[in-house]
Every structure is written in structure tokens, then in C-alpha cells.
Amino acid sequence: MNVEQYMTDVGRQARAASRAMAKATTEQKNAALQACIEQLNAAKEQVLAANAVDLQAGRENGLDDALLDRLELTPARFDGMLEGLQQVATLPDPIAEITDMKYMPSGIQVGRMRVPLGVIGIIYESRPNVTVEAASLCLKSGNAAILRGGSESIHSNQAIAQCVAAALASVGLPSAAVQVVETTDRAAVGALITMPEFVDVIVPRGGKGLIERISNDAKVPVIKHLDGICHVYIDDKADVAKAEAIALNAKTHRYGTCNTMETLLVAEPVAASILPRLAELYAEKGVELRGCEKTCAILPQAIAATEADWHTEYLAPVLSIKVVDDMDAAIVHINHYSSQHTESIITEDYSRARRFIREVDSSSVMVNASTRFADGFEYGLGAEIGISTDKIHARGPVGLEGLTSQKYVVFGDGHIRQ
Amino acid sequence: MNVEQYMTDVGRQARAASRAMAKATTEQKNAALQACIEQLNAAKEQVLAANAVDLQAGRENGLDDALLDRLELTPARFDGMLEGLQQVATLPDPIAEITDMKYMPSGIQVGRMRVPLGVIGIIYESRPNVTVEAASLCLKSGNAAILRGGSESIHSNQAIAQCVAAALASVGLPSAAVQVVETTDRAAVGALITMPEFVDVIVPRGGKGLIERISNDAKVPVIKHLDGICHVYIDDKADVAKAEAIALNAKTHRYGTCNTMETLLVAEPVAASILPRLAELYAEKGVELRGCEKTCAILPQAIAATEADWHTEYLAPVLSIKVVDDMDAAIVHINHYSSQHTESIITEDYSRARRFIREVDSSSVMVNASTRFADGFEYGLGAEIGISTDKIHARGPVGLEGLTSQKYVVFGDGHIRQ
Numbered sequence: 064m065n066v067e068q069y070m071t072d073v074g075r076q077a078r079a080a081s082r083a084m085a086k087a088t089t090e091q092k093n094a095a096l097q098a099c100i101e102q103l104n105a106a107k108e109q110v111l112a113a114n115a116v117d118l119q120a121g122r123e124n125g126l127d128d129a130l131l132d133r134l135e136l137t138p139a140r141f142d143g144m145l146e147g148l149q150q151v152a153t154l155p156d157p158i159a160e161i162t163d164m165k166y167m168p169s170g171i172q173v174g175r176m177r178v179p180l181g182v183i184g185i186i187y188e189s190r191p192n193v194t195v196e197a198a199s200l201c202l203k204s205g206n207a208a209i210l211r212g213g214s215e216s217i218h219s220n221q222a223i224a225q226c227v228a229a230a231l232a233s234v235g236l237p238s239a240a241v242q243v244v245e246t247t248d249r250a251a252v253g254a255l256i257t258m259p260e261f262v263d264v265i266v267p268r269g270g271k272g273l274i275e276r277i278s279n280d281a282k283v284p285v286i287k288h289l290d291g292i293c294h295v296y297i298d299d300k301a302d303v304a305k306a307e308a309i310a311l312n313a314k315t316h317r318y319g320t321c322n323t324m325e326t327l328l329v330a331e332p333v334a335a336s337i338l339p340r341l342a343e344l345y346a347e348k349g350v351e352l353r354g355c356e357k358t359c360a361i362l363p364q365a366i367a368a369t370e371a372d373w374h375t376e377y378l379a380p381v382l383s384i385k386v387v388d389d390m391d392a393a394i395v396h397i398n399h400y401s402s403q404h405t406e407s408i409i410t411e412d413y414s415r416a417r418r419f420i421r422e423v424d425s426s427s428v429m430v431n432a433s434t435r436f437a438d439g440f441e442y443g444l445g446a447e448i449g450i451s452t453d454k455i456h457a458r459g460p461v462g463l464e465g466l467t468s469q470k471y472v473v474f475g476d477g478h479i480r481q
Numbered sequence: 482m483n484v485e486q487y488m489t490d491v492g493r494q495a496r497a498a499s500r501a502m503a504k505a506t507t508e509q510k511n512a513a514l515q516a517c518i519e520q521l522n523a524a525k526e527q528v529l530a531a532n533a534v535d536l537q538a539g540r541e542n543g544l545d546d547a548l549l550d551r552l553e554l555t556p557a558r559f560d561g562m563l564e565g566l567q568q569v570a571t572l573p574d575p576i577a578e579i580t581d582m583k584y585m586p587s588g589i590q591v592g593r594m595r596v597p598l599g600v601i602g603i604i605y606e607s608r609p610n611v612t613v614e615a616a617s618l619c620l621k622s623g624n625a626a627i628l629r630g631g632s633e634s635i636h637s638n639q640a641i642a643q644c645v646a647a648a649l650a651s652v653g654l655p656s657a658a659v660q661v662v663e664t665t666d667r668a669a670v671g672a673l674i675t676m677p678e679f680v681d682v683i684v685p686r687g688g689k690g691l692i693e694r695i696s697n698d699a700k701v702p703v704i705k706h707l708d709g710i711c712h713v714y715i716d717d718k719a720d721v722a723k724a725e726a727i728a729l730n731a732k733t734h735r736y737g738t739c740n741t742m743e744t745l746l747v748a749e750p751v752a753a754s755i756l757p758r759l760a761e762l763y764a765e766k767g768v769e770l771r772g773c774e775k776t777c778a779i780l781p782q783a784i785a786a787t788e789a790d791w792h793t794e795y796l797a798p799v800l801s802i803k804v805v806d807d808m809d810a811a812i813v814h815i816n817h818y819s820s821q822h823t824e825s826i827i828t829e830d831y832s833r834a835r836r837f838i839r840e841v842d843s844s845s846v847m848v849n850a851s852t853r854f855a856d857g858f859e860y861g862l863g864a865e866i867g868i869s870t871d872k873i874h875a876r877g878p879v880g881l882e883g884l885t886s887q888k889y890v891v892f893g894d895g896h897i898r899q
Contacts, residue, residue, distance in 0.1 A: 082816065086840055159839055165861060171850050173860045176838065180872050263872055284702060284873040305895030312897035398500065407891075420594065420890050421577055422504055432589050432893025441898075442591045442889060443583060454598050454681055454886040455702040456874040468872040471860060472838050473825075475850025477723030479730035480859075 064246060070254035073209055074261025076239035077182045081207035083237050085179050089156040091234055092203055096152040098230035099199070100145050106226050111136060113222035114191060121189075121215050133190045134216055144195040147446070151199040154445040157463045158205040161472060171478050175469040179205035181263040183466060184255045185448070186277065188269045189213030194223045197266075198241045200448050202231075204466040207240045209262065211255060213269075214247035221245065256281040266449055266461075271376075286457055286465065288449045290376040291321030291404035293434040296393040296419075297337060298410035299330040305431055306409040310341055312433040313407065315348045319378050321450060322405050322427075322437040326373060326383045328393045334386045335361050350380045357386035373400045390415050394422050401425055403452050405437040426452055426459035482664060488672035491627055492679025494657035495600045499625035502658050503597050507574040509652055510621055514570040516648035517617070518563050524644050529554060531640035532609060539607075539633050551608045552634055562613040565864070569617040572863040575881045576623040579890060589896050593887040597623035599681040601884060602673045603866070604695065606687045607631030612641045615684075616659045618866050620649075622884040625658045627680065629673060631687075632665035639663065674699040684867055684879075689794075704875055704883065706867045708794040709739030709822040711852040714811040714837075715755060716828035717748035723849055724827040728759055730851040731825065733766045737796050739868060740823050740845075740855040744791060744801045746811045752804045753779050768798045775804035791818045808833050812840050819843055821870050823855040844870055844877035 103110065114136040121131050157177050164174030183206045185197045194212055201208035212220045224243035231238045244251050256265050256277055265285045267277045278285050295313050297306045313324035329337060338361045345352060346364070353372050354365035365384065372383040373396075387393045390408070397406050407429035408419040416430045427437040437460065439447025444462030451457045457465035505513075521528065532554040539549050554562075575595050582592030601624045603615045612630055619626035630638045642661035649656045662669050674683050674695055683703045685695045696703050713731050715724045731742035747755060756779045763770060764782070771790050772783035783802065790801040791814075805811045808826070815824050825847035826837040834848045845855040855878065857865025862880030869875045875883035 082842075085842065167859060167861055169854065169859060171854055171859070176846075178842070178872075181842075279700065282697065284871075302895065308895055308897050316898050424500075424503065424596070424599075425888065427889040427891060428594075429891040430893065432891050432896045433898050435898035436587070436589055436891055436893070436896070437889070441585060441587060441589070443585055453702075454596075458886050459889040468876050470843065471845040471855070471877040473845060473847040473850050473854055475848065475854070477720065477726055478850045478854070479726050480734050480851050480853035 064248075066246060066248045066250040067254055069246065070244075070251055070258065071261075073242050073244065074182070074258045077207040077209050077242060078261045080237040080239040081179065081181045084202070084205045084207055084240050085158070087205060087236055091236060092156065092205070093152045094234040095202055095231050095236055096148050096199055098233045099195070099227055100148050102226035102230045103145060103195070103223070106222065107141065110219065110222040110226070111141070113218040116218045117189075117216050124215075126215060130189065130215070133188060134219075136191050136219060140192050144192050147196055148199050151203050151446055154203060154463060156203065157467050169478060170475070172474040174472050176472045177467050178470050180466055180468055182207045182209065182261060184209045184211070184262045184265045184283070186211045186252060186255070186265065186267045186269070186273075187213065189215035191216045191219035191223060193268070194220050194243060195227075196446070197448060198227050200446055200463060200466060202241065204463045206466055209242050209244065209255060211244040211252060217247050252277070253280065256283055256285075259283050268449055284456070286449065286451050286461060287453045288321070289452045290402045291323070291450075292326065292374070292376050292400060292402040293322055293324050293405045294326050294328055294397050294401055295324045295407045295409065295434060296328040296387075296390065296397070297330060297333065298390055298408055298412065298415060299332040300412035300415065301333065301409040302411050303337060306337060307341060307344065309407065309409055309431070309433045311344050313435055314345070314350060314382050315380070316433070316435045318380055320435070321376075322434050323378070324382070324434050325375065325377055326385065326400070328385050328387050328396060330390070330393070331357070331386050331388055334358070338362055338384070345382065348380065350382050353381065353383045355385040358384045361386075376402070390419065394419065398424055404450065405429065405434040407432055407434050426450070482666075484664060484666045484668040485672055487664065488662075488669055488676065489679075491660050491662065492600070492676045495625040495627050495660060496679045498655040498657040499597065499599045501655050502620070502623050502625055503576070505623060505654055509654060510574065510623070511570045512652040513620055513649050513654055514566050514617055516651045517613070517645055518566050520644035520648045521563060521613070521641070524640065525559065528637065528640040528644070529559070531636040534636045535607075535634050542633075544633060548607065548633070551606060552637075554609050554637060558610050562610050565614055566617050569621050569864055572621060572881060574621065575885050587896060588893070590892040592890050594890045595885050596888050598884055598886055600625045600627065600679060602627045602629070602680045602683045602701070604629045604670060604673070604683065604685045604687070604691075605631065607634035609634045609637035609641060611686070612638050612661060613645075614864070615866060616645050618864055618881060618884060620659065622881045624884055627660050627662065627673060629662040629670060635665050670695070671698065674701055674703075677701050686867055702874070704867065704869050704879060705871045706739070707870045708820045709741065709868075710744065710792070710794050710818060710820040711740060711742050711823045712744050712746055712815050712819055713742045713825045713827065713852060714746040714805075714808065714815070715748060715751065716808055716826060716830060716833060717750040718830035718833065719751065719827040720829050721755060724755060725759060725762065727825065727827055727849070727851045729762050729766075731853055732763070732768060732800050733798070734851070734853045736798055738853070739794075740852050741796070742800070742852050743794055744803065744818070746803050746805050746814060748808070748811070749775070749804050749806055752776070756780055756802070763800065766798065768800050771799065771801045773803040776802045779804075794820070808837065812837065816842055822868065823847065823852045825850055825852050844868070
């Protein structure tokens with residue numbers, strides 16, 4: 064197989080399919096999602112058999128347990144895929160909504176119409192359920208998708224792809240609207256991210272190294288999701304009960320998620336009173352604490368943090384803690400070390416809350432809430448394709464709207480420029 | 482001068498200044514714009530003298546008349562710069578507006594706050610008035626700007642830069658919030674577009690070649706404005722008087738602008754009745770006509786168009802004309818040849834107007850209006866920094882909002898994820 068030529072064909076077909084998808088009615092798109100459910104249900108045995116082939120190969124190739132876990136289509140995950148499809152079908156269709164329509168002094172009416180981006184390339188790990196999730200979001204938002212999952216999941220993904228293609232065809236939409244790349248050759252990724260004539264945006268999901276490499280080599284805009292070095296700042300005007308509950312939840316609700324707190328900042332006036340009790344709670348959960356000098360003076364059990372700690376997304380039961388003079392010092396620390404993902408202040412002080420919200424430059428900024436809320440479902444987007452730490456185009460959780468753009472529409476009655 | 486090192490310094494200072502600009506109040510930003518007016522007024526002689534130096538050098542270096550014209554700060558242009566500053570001061574401040582604030586089932590409130598992008602790099606031609614225009618839009622939208630005008634305007638730009646820096650300092654804002662690159666070395670552009678750590682977005686203005694080169698080499702997102710191959714389609718259900726007025730205006734109101742019509746499409750049933758009268762009107766204006774076979778059969782004076790004509794932005798009194806079967810054929814032609822800038826249908830048919838608006842994939846799509854309306858002022862944006870032919874981030878005329886992003890803000894009362 065000539066990978067370059069193959070990817071060019073995939074791109075050309077996706078571009079052609081995107082035109083039909085942009086015109087598709089809400090009814091057609093929802094019918095396609097329902098047909099996906101039916102096709103997947105009917106082919107459940109084949110999909111699970113393909114997944115078993117991937118799992119077997121993965122074990123033989125010595126994949127670690129975490130990777131094998133993500134690769135596996137358990138019965139619960141299979142049902143989750145179908146529920147996800149059902150849910151996307153119930154979301155409002157963002158496409159063709161016209162907003163901000165106004166009469167101008169010239170007499171023309173100007174408004175904005177929401178339109179699909181066109182062709183979306185998604186590069187992700189070996190998680191077959193993401194294939195269905197990504198396909199459904201692209202489909203509902205009127206885009207064509209080129210999906211490139213991790214090579215370990217190739218058989219599962221191909222089995223799923225057949226179901227999706229059959230579903231699209233059954234409702235009269237082009238089956239090329241969702242294409243799963245059929246080769247595990249890495250050159251396919253290189254081609255996908257350098258075809259601006261066929262691909263409008265790349266959404267990479269996965270490790271920081273992969274995303275940085277893609278961003279660096281891409282000739283197509285990339286909606287990046289880098290790491291989540293999230294902070295909670297406990298102000299000296301904090302309600303202690305709220306501070307404890309949130310600091311515990313933000314760290315220990317789940318360790319491996321990008322919206323998990325990695326660094327806790329505590330205002331000096333309350334550090335000595337709050338940290339010992341918090342340390343007890345963390346100890347119960349087995350969280351290792353790494354502290355600044357002042358933290359270690361209060362908590363003998365804490366290890367001395369190094370500069371690297373403030374830059375680290377642990378994704379593990381480890382927490383770095385720094386005692387800061389006040390909110391200004393906290394904001395300086397955050398704007399320097401944060402990955403601009405999510406930060407939260409715990410305070411009862413109105414003016415400080417107002418300033419924190421304004422001055423912290425992250426995609427989600429919170430008051431008295433756990434960073435774990437930074438999530439498309441919790442924000443009411445219905446689903447998310449990722450969380451953007453970029454500022455361009457989309458910031459924070461990216462739902463259907465993030466896969467769209469707006470064009471201007473103008474209505475006149477013979478109007479000409481004077 | 483070590484250009485790399487110099488640009489790194491410029492970038493670092495811009496990044497630092499952007500933090501202060503993001504916090505600046507509306508009053509401060511408007512005061513800075515007013516101070517710019519005062520500084521420029523006070524330094525009018527020095528600015529015009531610097532411009533005379535540039536003009537003299539330009540003549541000696543054999544710049545053509547069009548370039549010299551753009552380079553010159555005539556009294557009218559100088560006054561226009563000051564009026565532009567005044568106008569930007571009166572625009573509403575987009576920054577920190579919170580929208581879409583809703584209570585979620587979890588009890589948290591989620592909304593979106595408009596925030597500056599950070600540092601904006603603008604690369605433009607030798608037009609000193611653009612220096613003030615770009616600076617004012619970046620300033621009002623709370624961004625820091627790095628401006629790199631054409632090398633022929635270096636003295637004018639430096640003189641203007643001094644006024645802007647003095648104005649910023651006079652109201653307590655960092656003068657590095659607007660930096661004009663002090664070297665004409667081309668390596669400065671190369672550095673500017675490859676510093677994602679210091680620059681958040683690049684807005685290139687100028688020729689297609691320059692913009693393509695920048696897009697290709699940039700490691701920073703680019704808001705592209707490529708060419709404007711705009712179409713007007715005269716439907717067989719068009720009102721003839723409106724069709725004539727718009728087809729004439731869209732081509733002849735100004736030839737050198739990107740929203741000027743370059744190709745006219747006419748439905749076959751009305752071609753023979755409409756084209757001869759239109760050809761007369763174009764002849765009066767000295768517009769050369771290049772037609773498809775059917776057009777040439779109706780208009781003996783038309784030259785046979787080649788494939789290249791359908792791809793060409795003439796920016797001149799030249800028009801290509803194609804007779805098409807119907808609206809579907811017109812849409813196919815447009816979606817193939819258009820640069821996705823602006824297209825207009827002339828029709829009285831409701832259903833066709835509705836379909837054209839939906840199915841044409843351009844940044845502005847119009848019904849019964851001249852393509853010349855595709856403009857930030859005409860759309861009520863107050864000013865524009867360019868017209869994006871991209872789909873990502875900003876599409877169509879880019880005003881203050883295009884220089885901003887939205888972050889999520891979350892208000893809780895001790896809320897944790899369950």
C-alpha cells in the first residue's frame with residue numbers, strides 16, 4: 064500500500080462527503096445515529112471477536128495493563144457506546160442556526176449562521192469506544208471525519224467502521240463521511256496532518272509527547288489538549304469546610320484525569336490551621352505530599368518539592384503543596400506554572416473571587432468548586448471531543464459547537480454599496 | 482543586532498505586557514486611545530517628516546506608484562488615523578463580558594467570559610496608517626501587539642511607535658503592549674511566526690504569496706486572509722433591475738478590494754435577455770469581459786475565458802462570466818472555484834434563497850446584495866483587522882471579537898463531583 068496515495072484518497076473522499084454532510088437534515092443525522100446503534104447491536108459478536116484479536120495481540124506484544132484495559136471493549140463499554148450514540152442523537156443540532164440578525168444603517172440585514180468545519184481528523188489512543196464517540200460528534204455537527212486510532216485497536220476499529228459505514232449508507236448519507244484509517248503505518252498520521260486541502264482541523268488525543276509532535280509538524284490547525292496542571296488556591300477568607308471538601312475531591316475523586324488538581328496553594332495566614340487536617344485526609348487516601356519549605360515545616364510527613372514538581376501533571380496519588388503570601392502570589396504562581404486548564408479559588412471574599420475569575424488565564428476558572436467539574440457533560444455540552452488548552456477557536460471542553468464555525472449571512476433587497 | 486535575540490526580547494516583553502493589558506479597565510484602555518490621539522497630534526510634524534524620509538527612499542529605490550501611494554501619510558490619512566482611534570475608543574469593550582451563565586443539575590453555575598488572546602503578531606504592508614489601526618484594535622481588545630510593517634515604512638512606523646508608547650505610559654499601561662519591530666531584517670518575521678511561547682496568533686495582511694509563505698512556516702496559529710474570488714449568481718427568478726444594479730456595483734464600485742466580484746454566473750434561461758444590457762453597463766466602465774462558450778455566443782465582444790480565469794482574483798476592471806444551467810450548477814461552480822470569501826445570489830425565489838444561504842460554503846453568503854458589503858464596518862463590527870477566509874476561530878470580517886477568546890467560569894458554593 065502506498066500510504067501517501069491512500070491518505071490522499073481518504074482525504075478526497077472525506078472532502079466530497081463533507082459537502083453532503085453539511086446539507087444533511089437533523090432528521091437524517093439522527094437517523095444515522097440510530098442506525099449506528101442498530102448496526103452495532105447486530106454486529107456485536109463480530110465487534111467483540113475483533114476486539115479479542117486486538118487484545119490477544121496486545122498481550123503477546125507485552126502491552127501494559129493500563130493499555131490493555133483501555134483497549135478492551137467490555138460489555139459495559141459496548142453498552143456505553145450505544146448509550147453515547149443515543150445521547151448525541153438527543154442533542155440539539157447546532158448546524159444552520161442563525162443568530163445576531165440585525166438591520167444595518169445601509170438597510171441590509173446581517174447575521175451569523177453556524178456551519179460545520181468540514182473535515183475533522185482525529186488521532187487517538189487504542190480505545191475503540193472513542194471511535195464511536197468521535198464519529199457520532201462529527202456526524203451530528205455535519206462534519207466528515209477521518210479517524211486514526213492507536214494501531215493496537217485496528218481490528219476493533221475496522222469492525223466498528225463497517226457498522227458506521229453501513230449505518231450512513233442506510234439513511235442515504237455518504238459512507239465516506241466517517242472513515243477509519245485502515246493502515247497502522249505511522250506515515251498515515253504524517254499525511255493526515257499535512258493535507259490542508261482535505262482536512263480542516265486536527266484533534267489529537269493522547270500523551271503530551273504525541274500532541275506536541277503533531278502540533279509541531281501539522282500544516283492543518285490543531286485543537287490541542289496538552290496537560291492539565293490544575294491548581295486549587297485556599298484563600299485566608301475560605302470557608303474551612305468547603306476548602307477541605309474541595310481540596311480532597313479535586314485530588315482524590317480520580318487521579319488519572321486532566322482536571323485533577325496537581326498543586327494546592329494555601330494562603331499563609333491559614334496554612335498552619337488547615338494543612339494538618341487536610342494531610343490527614345490525604346493520608347487516608349494514600350496521597351503522597353510534596354511541599355515547599357513552609358509546607359514541610361507544618362507537615363513533617365511531606366517530602367521537599369523540587370522545581371520540577373510545580374511543572375508536573377502527576378496523574379497519580381501525589382500532590383504538591385505551596386504556601387503563598389496571598390491571592391496575588393497565588394495568581395502569579397498559577398499564571399507561571401499552570402497549563403491553563405482549570406484553577407479554583409476557595410474564598411468567601413467577594414472582591415477576591417471577582418478578581419481571581421478575571422485575572423487567572425486558564426480555560427476554566429472556578430470559585431468554591433472542585434476542578435473535577437471541568438468537563439463537557441458537567442458544563443451542559445452533552446458530550447466532549449476533548450478539552451482545549453488553546454485560546455484559538457475553542458477553549459476548555461469542546462462539544463459540538465467546537466466542531467463548527469460561523470459564516471455571515473446577508474439579506475438585501477437589491478442593496479448596493481454607495 | 483542579533484535578530485533572534487532581539488525578537489525573543491520583544492516576545493518576552495509582549496508576553497509580560499499582555500498580562501497587564503488583560504487586567505486593564507475599559508477606562509484605562511480608552512484613556513490610552515485618547516492619549517494616542519494627543520501624542521500623534523503633538524508629534525504630527527515629526528511623523529510626517531519621518532514619512533517624507535520613507536517616501537524619498539522609496540522613490541530612490543524605484544517603488545511603483547501604487548506602493549508609494551500606500552506609503553504616503555497624506556493629511557487626510559493622518560486625520561483618518563486619529564478618527565479611527567476615536568472610533569475604536571467608542572466601541573464597546575468586549576473583554577470580561579460573561580454570557581450564557583446557567584445553573585447545572587449539579588448546582589454549579591457555568592458561563593463564559595470573554596478574554597484577550599494574549600499577544601498578537603501583525604505582519605503588514607508598508608502602510609503606516611495600518612500601524613495605528615492595528616495597535617488600537619489590539620489595545621482595545623486587551624491584547625499586546627507586535628507589529629511588523631513593510632520595511633519601506635520603517636521611519637514612519639518608528640515615529641508612530643514612539644507616540645503610542647508614550648500614550649500607553651501616560652495612562653499607566655506598559656509601553657511594551659504595542660511594539661513595532663525595529664529592524665527591517667526579514668529574519669524578524671521568521672522569528673515572530675515561530676515563537677508560540679510568546680505569540681498567540683499571527684494576522685498577516687498583504688499579498689497571497691506572503692500569506693501562504695507565513696502560513697506554511699508558522700508554528701503559531703494564523704488568521705489567514707487569502708484571496709477574494711467572489712461570485713454573483715443571477716438566478717432565472719431574479720428581479721432584473723436588482724440584478725443589474727448589484728452585478729454592476731459588485732464589480733465596479735472598487736476594483737482592488739477583496740470583496741469585489743470576479744466571476745458572474747447567470748442562469749441560462751435569462752442569460753440572453755440580461756447579459757447584453759449588463760455588457761453595455763460594463764463597457765461604459767471599461768470592464769473587459771471574459772466568457773464561457775455560451776457567454777461569448779451572446780456577447781460577441783467577450784473574450785473566451787480559460788480555466789485560469791475561474792481561479793483568478795483580477796483586482797482590475799476584468800470580469801469572467803459563465804452561463805450555468807441553474808442554481809445547483811452555480812453552487813457547484815462556486816464551491817469549486819471560490820476562495821470562500823463572499824458570494825451573492827440574486828433571486829426572488831424564497832426556497833432557492835434559503836438553499837443558497839445554507840449550501841454555499843463561504844465566509845459571507847448574501848441574497849440580493851452586493852458582495853461589496855462584506856466588510857467589518859458594514860457588518861457593524863466597528864472596525865476590522867482583516868477578513869478571514871479560514872474556518873477556524875474567525876470567519877469573515879474580523880473585529881475586536883476575533884481578537885478574543887472565551888474561558889469558562891464556574892461559581893459554586895463548596896460543590897464537589899459525586
